[in-house]
Amino acid sequence: MKRLATGFYKEFHKHREAFGQTEYDVEKLIEGAIPLLEKHLGTDAGRQLEIDLLRAINEGIEARENDTRQGNFFSYDAHMPLGERRRVKRGRANFDQLFRRKLIVDRNQEVQASAWAVETHWLNDRMAALRERPLTTVVEDLLNEDGSIKEPEPVEVL
Secondary structure, eight states: OOOOOHHHHHHHHHHHHHHTTSOEEHHHHHHHHHHHHHHHHOTTSOHHHHHHHHHHHHHHHHHHHTOGGGTOTTOTTSEEEOSTTEEEEGGGOOHHHHHHHHHHHHHHHHHHHHHHHHHHHHHHHHHHHHTTSOTTOOHHHHBOTTSOBOOOOOOOOO
16 A cells, blocks of 8 residues: 555644543544545545554554654653553553553563463474484474474385
8 A cells, every 4th residue: 555645644643642642442543533534535445444544554653652662662642552442642641541551561571471481492392303403404304293203204115
């Protein structure tokens, strides 16, 4: 999809800023931006396409706001997820919203730690199986997906 005119993005950012003053539902932000999109695309675009496009644009903005490499991860103007489709600007969050965000962050950390442990175990087992084998040997040459050792292929005797 081609990029929209710069004017649309300026108007969408302005529209989005108005929503971050209090907790909001992302879908309400999207629905409220449809007239902006129609102004720039025309009304011939289907409603679902409009909603999908606005959702993608908003998610792109959120991703940039929450990218630590951008240097503004904790900017008060960044919109932070509160679970489900709920968001609020970081600088406009109250105690309850901060607490809900903390629960999300804690849960994500638990899930990531668990995934790290599972994958590390998987990697260590596969590296051990491949150790001292020719570099052309791959995991599926030696192990089944469940980690069990493959039975050697029978050698045909002529």
